[in-house]
Amino acid sequence: MNGHIAQSHIPRPPIVVVMGHIDHGKSTLLDYIRKTNVVAGESGGITQHISAYEASHKTKEGKEMRITFLDTPGHAAFSAMRAHGATAADVAVLVVSAEDGVKAQTIEAVKAITSAQIPYVVAINKIDKPNADSEKIKRELSEHEIYLEGYGGDVPVTAISAKTGEGIPDLLDLIVLISELANLTGNLSLPAEGFVIESHRDPKRGVSASIVITNGTLTKGSFVCAGDAIAPVRAIQDSLGKIVASATFSSPVLIAGFDAIPPSGALFKSFKEKCGAEDAAAREKERAQKERARIIGNPNAKVSLPLVLKTDAQGTREAVIQELSKIEHPKVNIRIVHSGVGDISENDVKIAAGSEHARIVGFRVSVDKRARETAERSGVSLETFAIIYNITDYIESEVAKRAPKEEMEETRGEARILRTFSASRDKQVVGGTMLSGALAVRNKIKILRRGVEIGQGEILELQQQKVKTSEVRDGEFGIMIESRMEIASGDTIAAFMIVTK
Numbered sequence: 001m002n003g004h005i006a007q008s009h010i011p012r013p014p015i016v017v018v019m020g021h022i023d024h025g026k027s028t029l030l031d032y033i034r035k036t037n038v039v040a041g042e043s044g045g046i047t048q049h050i051s052a053y054e055a056s057h058k059t060k061e062g063k064e065m066r067i068t069f070l071d072t073p074g075h076a077a078f079s080a081m082r083a084h085g086a087t088a089a090d091v092a093v094l095v096v097s098a099e100d101g102v103k104a105q106t107i108e109a110v111k112a113i114t115s116a117q118i119p120y121v122v123a124i125n126k127i128d129k130p131n132a133d134s135e136k137i138k139r140e141l142s143e144h145e146i147y148l149e150g151y152g153g154d155v156p157v158t159a160i161s162a163k164t165g166e167g168i169p170d171l172l173d174l175i176v177l178i179s180e181l182a183n184l185t186g187n188l189s190l191p192a193e194g195f196v197i198e199s200h201r202d203p204k205r206g207v208s209a210s211i212v213i214t215n216g217t218l219t220k221g222s223f224v225c226a227g228d229a230i231a232p233v234r235a236i237q238d239s240l241g242k243i244v245a246s247a248t249f250s251s252p253v254l255i256a257g258f259d260a261i262p263p264s265g266a267l268f269k270s271f272k273e274k275c276g277a278e279d280a281a282a283r284e285k286e287r288a289q290k291e292r293a294r295i296i297g298n299p300n301a302k303v304s305l306p307l308v309l310k311t312d313a314q315g316t317r318e319a320v321i322q323e324l325s326k327i328e329h330p331k332v333n334i335r336i337v338h339s340g341v342g343d344i345s346e347n348d349v350k351i352a353a354g355s356e357h358a359r360i361v362g363f364r365v366s367v368d369k370r371a372r373e374t375a376e377r378s379g380v381s382l383e384t385f386a387i388i389y390n391i392t393d394y395i396e397s398e399v400a401k402r403a404p405k406e407e408m409e410e411t412r413g414e415a416r417i418l419r420t421f422s423a424s425r426d427k428q429v430v431g432g433t434m435l436s437g438a439l440a441v442r443n444k445i446k447i448l449r450r451g452v453e454i455g456q457g458e459i460l461e462l463q464q465q466k467v468k469t470s471e472v473r474d475g476e477f478g479i480m481i482e483s484r485m486e487i488a489s490g491d492t493i494a495a496f497m498i499v500t501k
Contacts, residue, residue: 012186013054013066013250014179015088015212019113020095021103025125029095029162030071033172052197052210052252053239057172065176068212068250070197088195088212088265091178092120093171094146098132098159101140110146119182121156121174122148128161186249192218192270196226196262197252199314201342207231208256211268219246222270223277224255226262228285230277231255233270261341264315296325297333305332305402306355307395308348309339312364316388317341320363323392332399343367344382349374352382359383359398361391405500412495413437418476419489426482427460432493433476440471443495447485451492457483459495 018026033055052070059065070089092113096106113120122141124134138151147153156174160167192213199209209226218224222233236244237254247253262268271277295304307324311317317339324334337358338351344360344367352358352375360375362384367375375382385391414435421429439445441462447455462469463478472479481487 009185009187012184012215012248013068014090014175014182014184015068015070015214015250016091016093016175017070017089018093018095019109021097021100021105021109024095024097024100024103024106025162026071026095029093029123029125029160029168030069032162032165032168033069052212054251057169057176059173059176063176066250067172067175068252070212070252088197088214089116089118090182090184091175092116092118093175094120094122095125095162096122096137096141098124098126098134098137099129101137102144102146107144110144119178121158121171121178122146123167123171124157124159125162127159127166128164134159186215188217188248190216191222191272192216192224192247192249192268194249194268196264196266196268196314198264199226199258199262199341200312201261202256205256207258207261208254209258209262209268210252210254212252213247213249215249216270217246217248218253218270222272223274224258224268224270225277225280225284226258226268227260227266228281229258229260229262230274230281231258232274261314264313264318294321294336295333296321296336297328298330299333301329301331301333303332303402303404304335305395305399306335306337306352306358308352308358308360309336310344310348310360310362310365311339311341314341316363320361320388320391323388324395327392327396327399329399329403331403334395334399344371344384346370346374349378349380349382352380353378357402359395361385361395363388363391407498407500409496410499411437412443412497413439413473414492414494415439415472415477415479417487417489417491417493420487421478423486426484427480428483428487429478429480430487431476431478434472434474435492437495438471438473439477439479439493439495444497445481445483446494446496447483447487448492448494449488449490454491455483455485457481457485457493 018030020026034053055067055069057065057067094109124137126132127134138148141148142151146155148155148157158167158170158174160171193216194212194214197210197212201207218236220233220236224231224233233255234257236247238244239252269280309320311320337355343365344362348360349371352360360380360382364386365384367384383394414437415432416435417430417432419431439459441459443459445457445459446453447457459479460482461480462472464472
């Protein structure tokens with residue numbers, strides 16, 4: 001029995017995620033490795049929002065090793081996608097520019113790596129540049145508590161040029177060494193399991209997902225459940241776009257035919273029978289239903305802004321929601337009544353129409369003709385964006401519009417009445433002295449006696465030093481007031497206005 005278990009657990013190739021600040025050379029590094037080391041062939045593979053592909057590397061000892069690489073977007077808004085990448089990986093490569101040094105996304109990437117509890121190697125890139133200073137970068141990393149080998153820590157580091165290829169073989173050797181120390185193994189006899197890297201809806205193929213297998217074997221004829229989405233495995237497409245009969249651990253593959261959009265970063269499992277996948281999906285659906293009406297902001301706010309969100313891919317959907325979660329308003333929350341992947345459809349408009357004041361927001365998606373016509377007919381607001389921060393600006397503006405308006409009374413000025421001169425009908429002429437603020441013609445006033453309001457009126461005229469004026473700010477003055485309440489010496493008048501906030 002023990003011998004059988006030992007044989008079934010065999011070494012598996014590492015899954016490597018490449019992370020770091022935007023423009024520090026992650027894509028250039030991956031492009032170089034892809035062009036020089038991709039296994040057998042050069043056709044396009046799974047290159048959606050997070051690309052994944054296999055490369056081969058011959059170590060200095062002559063050992064041929066297979067490595068799976070994941071690429072993650074570098075933009076700050078896509079930290080959710082980067083976090084998913086780190087979770088699915090065994091080893092991380094932190095790319096830092098030898099010119100620019102440590103940046104905001106560098107630190108964020110380190111946090112995602114350490115949170116995932118995976119080993120990593122630092123690749124100091126762009127050493128071919130004239131302003132490159134690797135030693136300075138190492139010191140800067142230490143200042144941010146990233147302790148490299150030779151600088152008080154045990155994080156491996158190597159200098160590379162993703163443009164020329166210098167140092168990349170050493171980087172790949174380090175990745176192999178780290179993975180061997182991690183003792184990565186897999187069991188070929190088990191049903192496949194792993195992570196969804198990215199999913200999207202294709203007009204011709206339906207819903208497909210790029211997945212990375214972390215254990216077991218995926219075979220044609222089985223069924224996959226990812227989140228609450230299931231798919232029959234009719235075809236397995238490898239990272240080079242080839243159809244294969246089966247795939248095993250550390251392989252990135254594309255599966256089409258899902259009945260819903262699988263969430264990025266979700267765990268997937270395969271089943272021999274459809275009923276097993278359906279049971280797993282039902283359990284996940286039940287859990288998801290409890291979280292469906294997602295509230296962003298103050299849950300006790302009396303006013304909500306209902307939102308229907310559609311994005312081009314699952315990963316960007318999560319990134320947009322993460323950005324929206326930064327919007328805070330004490331009186332209004334954002335209630336996501338529906339979110340999904342794909343173009344805005346008539347059904348999305350109908351969902352929005354069911355919630356008063358709902359907004360439909362699309363990110364890098366189109367609006368089909370019937371959806372636009374239905375939105376115009378039903379008065380549903382519909383907007384699409386190509387830049388994520390434009391969405392947050394728009395929603396912040398809409399939240400502000402939804403905030404309940406309160407009428408508040410603001411005191412503009414106060415004065416004490418010193419003497420009374422004349423009174424005819426509702427008009428009275430009195431003299432006073434300013435206490436604070438200002439009084440102006442046509443101001444509404446309150447009349448207070450011993451601090452208690454006894455009536456109201458309006459300022460008809462003002463005089464100061466026997467000259468008519470429109471406003472008084474200090475000193476003594478004469479004033480004509482329209483009021484039914486008789487004003488007496490010692491009273492206080494307070495000019496006020498009603499403002500809406």
